[in-house]
Amino acid sequence: MKACDALARMRSLGWLPLAGLGVLVVALSPGFSENAIGEDAPAHVSSRSEGVWRVRCGGCHLAFDPALLPGTAWRTLVGRLPEHFGARVALAQEERREVLAWLEAGAADAAVDGLGVAVMGRMARTDRPSRVTETRWFRHRHVNIPRATWSRDAVASPANCAACHREAGKGIFDERSVRVPG
Numbered sequence: 056m057k058a059c060d061a062l063a064r065m066r067s068l069g070w071l072p073l074a075g076l077g078v079l080v081v082a083l084s085p086g087f088s089e090n091a092i093g094e095d096a097p098a099h100v101s102s103r104s105e106g107v108w109r110v111r112c113g114g115c116h117l118a119f120d121p122a123l124l125p126g127t128a129w130r131t132l133v134g135r136l137p138e139h140f141g142a143r144v145a146l147a148q149e150e151r152r153e154v155l156a157w158l159e160a161g162a163a164d165a166a167v168d169g170l171g172v173a174v175m176g177r178m179a180r181t182d183r184p185s186r187v188t189e190t191r192w193f194r195h196r197h198v199n200i201p202r203a204t205w206s207r208d209a210v211a212s213p214a215n216c217a218a219c220h221r222e223a224g225k226g227i228f229d230e231r232s233v234r235v236p237g
């Protein structure tokens with residue numbers, strides 16, 4: 056970062072007046088924050104975002120509803136796609152931006168009602184879930200399911216929502232469409 060080097064040099068030379076420092080920092084700060092957010096900074100949700108998310112995040116498993124996790128969790132996940140829970144997810148930079156924009160805009164902590172509010176309602180301040188199935192909301196919702204059920208062949212993983220929620224692909228999770236295999 057060139058501006059930073061210049062600042063350090065001026066400081067070490069000892070001629071930078073303290074009063075001037077504040078002005079300099081303010082003048083430089085837009086540049087700093089841009090760099091801090093990084094290349095994945097989503098500008099805004101575009102008309103393509105939802106489609107990119109549906110295709111790119113719904114191929115191996117259900118495209119998980121953005122309202123199932125807070126924005127920081129999505130940002131971390133999208134930043135680590137090459138090491139995605141044991142899978143390698145390769146997305147072009149532009150696709151990553153689109154997907155992240157969609158996930159952050161619909162994230163649990165951006166919601167004013169519905170699912171996101173329910174998810175956040177059970178989240179402790181210190182919780183940093185990286186999985187939907189790790190959230191207190193998920194555990195609470197599935198508290199009556201015996202431990203052994205999750206590892207049955209027909210279920211394989213709690214993340215396999217569609218094993219029990221037969222209309223999960225349409226975003227329907229109500230009691231009527233649930234059937235636990237076994």
Ligand code: HEC
Pocket residue numbers: 111112113114115116119132136139140141142143144154185186187188189211212213214215
């Ligand atoms: C190449 C296949 C693949 C693609 C593409 C993929 N995932 Fe995954 N994902 C996985 C696997 C494998 C797991 C681990 C599943 C398990 O633990 O049962 C996983 C788990 C997850 C989980 C955690 C589920 C839980 O346990 O709560 C989330 C959230 C998730 N993926 C989001 C995404 C998003 C967002 C995208 C799109 C950017 C994406 N995935 C694309 C393979 C994929």
Ligand code: HEC
Pocket residue numbers: 187188196197200204205210212213214215216217218219220228229230233235236
């Ligand atoms: C082993 C089967 C099983 C799996 C896998 C599973 N669920 Fe469930 N889920 C249930 C059962 C059973 C209920 C309780 C239904 C009830 O309220 O009687 C439930 C309840 C829910 C509810 C509350 C529905 C309501 O209207 O009260 C939601 C939302 C939900 N699950 C989402 C998910 C998501 C998202 C996943 C995947 C990340 C998932 N579930 C995985 C069995 C499962």
